[in-house]
Amino acid sequence: xxxxDRKYSKEHEWAKVEADGRVLVxxxxxxxxxxxxxxxxxxxxxxxxxxxxxxxxxxxxxxxxSDVFAPVSGQVVEVNPELAERPDLVNDDxxxxxxxxxxxxxxxxxxxxxxxxxxxxEAFLESEAH
Amino acid sequence: MAEPLKRTALHGSHLDLKARMVPFAGxxxxxxxxxxxxxxxxxxxxxGIFDVSHMGRVYVSGPxxxxxxxxxxxxxxxxxxxxxxxxxxxxxxDGGILDDTxxxxxxxxxxxxxxxxSNRDAVLQWMGRWRNEKGLQTVLEDTTLTTAMIAVxxxxxxxxxxxxCPQQPSKLRFFGSMEGEVLGSRAFIGRTGYTxxxxxxxxxxxxxxxxxxxxxxxxxxTPCGLGSRDVLRLEAALPLHGSxxxxxxxxxxxxxxxxxxxxKEFAGGDAxxxxxEAGVDRRLVGLLPEGRRIPRHDFPxxxxxxxxxxxxxxxxxxxxxxxxxxxYVPTRWAEHGQDLQIDIRGNLVEASVAALPFYTRKRx
Numbered sequence: 001x002x003x004x005d006r007k008y009s010k011e012h013e014w015a016k017v018e019a020d021g022r023v024l025v026x027x028x029x030x031x032x033x034x035x036x037x038x039x040x041x042x043x044x045x046x047x048x049x050x051x052x053x054x055x056x057x058x059x060x061x062x063x064x065x066s067d068v069f070a071p072v073s074g075q076v077v078e079v080n081p082e083l084a085e086r087p088d089l090v091n092d093d094x095x096x097x098x099x100x101x102x103x104x105x106x107x108x109x110x111x112x113x114x115x116x117x118x119x120x121x122e123a124f125l126e127s128e129a130h
Numbered sequence: 131m132a133e134p135l136k137r138t139a140l141h142g143s144h145l146d147l148k149a150r151m152v153p154f155a156g157x158x159x160x161x162x163x164x165x166x167x168x169x170x171x172x173x174x175x176x177x178g179i180f181d182v183s184h185m186g187r188v189y190v191s192g193p194x195x196x197x198x199x200x201x202x203x204x205x206x207x208x209x210x211x212x213x214x215x216x217x218x219x220x221x222x223x224d225g226g227i228l229d230d231t232x233x234x235x236x237x238x239x240x241x242x243x244x245x246x247x248s249n250r251d252a253v254l255q256w257m258g259r260w261r262n263e264k265g266l267q268t269v270l271e272d273t274t275l276t277t278a279m280i281a282v283x284x285x286x287x288x289x290x291x292x293x294x295c296p297q298q299p300s301k302l303r304f305f306g307s308m309e310g311e312v313l314g315s316r317a318f319i320g321r322t323g324y325t326x327x328x329x330x331x332x333x334x335x336x337x338x339x340x341x342x343x344x345x346x347x348x349x350x351x352t353p354c355g356l357g358s359r360d361v362l363r364l365e366a367a368l369p370l371h372g373s374x375x376x377x378x379x380x381x382x383x384x385x386x387x388x389x390x391x392x393x394k395e396f397a398g399g400d401a402x403x404x405x406x407e408a409g410v411d412r413r414l415v416g417l418l419p420e421g422r423r424i425p426r427h428d429f430p431x432x433x434x435x436x437x438x439x440x441x442x443x444x445x446x447x448x449x450x451x452x453x454x455x456x457x458y459v460p461t462r463w464a465e466h467g468q469d470l471q472i473d474i475r476g477n478l479v480e481a482s483v484a485a486l487p488f489y490t491r492k493r494x
Binding site: 036037039040042058060062063065087091 | 161162165166167357361421422423424426445446475
């Protein structure tokens with residue numbers, strides 16, 4: 001359920017390094033399930049600077065609004081253009097079509113090292129459940 | 131707060147369905163099963179079932195039951211025919227809304243009063259106080275903990291009820307009621323609900339609850355939680371006590387004057403007559419905000435840069451595919467089409483005052 005091709009934060013975001021070294025980020029299955037039906041995402045603009053573990057944007061679900069945090073520091077290159085019309089993609093396919101932003105990180109290695117592996121993230125979810 | 135959460139007779143069924151449970155008015159209740167929006171859509175297009183066993187179910191009987199209820203309810207009770215029900219307010223002496231209720235007249239001097247879960251104790255106390263003060267011979271029987279209540283709502287509800295009940299509940303008019311059997315279990319059936327859709331509410335013995343719930347599910351009714359219930363009632367602009375109305379708001383401010391008979395004597399009547407004469411300072415209005423940010427309870431409403439009121443309920447309307455809200459604003463800002471702003475966490479969102487309800491079902 002949580003693929004090993006990316007790493008995870010304790011705030012339930014994922015970060016996946018792409019072939020060109022940029023980082024695709026999104027929220028996990030667990031996060032979208034907790035949020036419920038998502039109707040709006042307030043995401044940064046391309047060019048904005050984000051810091052690891054600091055606010056990346058807001059997710060508005062039917063139930064509540066929640067902050068999303070950046071799993072890596074860097075400059076936002078792109079936000080998912082589909083989400084303006086189809087915020088529900090984050091519920092349906094949080095790991096692929098429902099990605100949130102693409103970030104160019106200048107501290108890539110260090111930031112990725114700070115994050116959890118899929119195995120560690122699952123252990124973390126397990127510990128949270130108890 | 132240390133008191134353990136109460137469980138309805140259907141609690142085990144909710145856990146079996148892996149519902150997400152939340153504390154609500156002292157009860158452990160399902161907020162959603164498959165998802166709030168899909169549940170809301172099921173009710174608008176076909177049918178859904180809600181566990182509403184947390185709502186208070188109080189039988190009021192005795193030679194002076196009518197007299198007591200007439201005094202406690204803003205609407206007429208004495209002229210209610212047997213087998214009919216009335217939505218009405220219970221007001222404090224200052225005219226503030228203690229609760230909104232549905233009163234079913236079962237016999238000349240026997241009624242079933244449905245009140246909100248959060249107000250059950252307050253309503254029972256209020257009724258007990260006036261019964262004693264006026265010396266009225268009345269028996270109050272609270273059956274909330276010994277019965278289950280299921281709302282069956284949606285366009286498919288009437289045909290399904292006829293399948294399960296030999297008394298053919300589809301004969302009932304809106305706000306009519308009957309006693310009968312559902313799947314062989316004794317049931318009280320009212321053609322009422324809180325979704326803006328056609329539907330029924332069933333009161334059955336607690337032990338019959340899970341079996342009836344399962345049977346309704348087997349016949350295609352979608353289990354629906356408090357989340358979709360809130361979406362549906364807001365689309366239909368049905369007020370939620372504790373959010374849109376409360377002891378600090380009056381029925382006249384809330385647009386509920388049609389449920390108040392100012393010509394009769396009732397608790398809060400004098401205060402409301404004075405308010406009617408003076409005119410109300412504020413009104414509960416519908417708001418159609420721009421964009422997809424959701425205005426939620428207590429968010430400030432502005433006019434011309436000044437805070438003028440607060441959102442009482444707001445949400446995403448799947449049926450209208452937009453956000454909707456209600457809130458109180460001073461009367462001078464309450465005209466339909468008036469442009470206002472809602473402060474959504476620092477974002478000033480344009481919102482225009484709109485007619486209520488947001489959604490009305492098409493009647494066949």
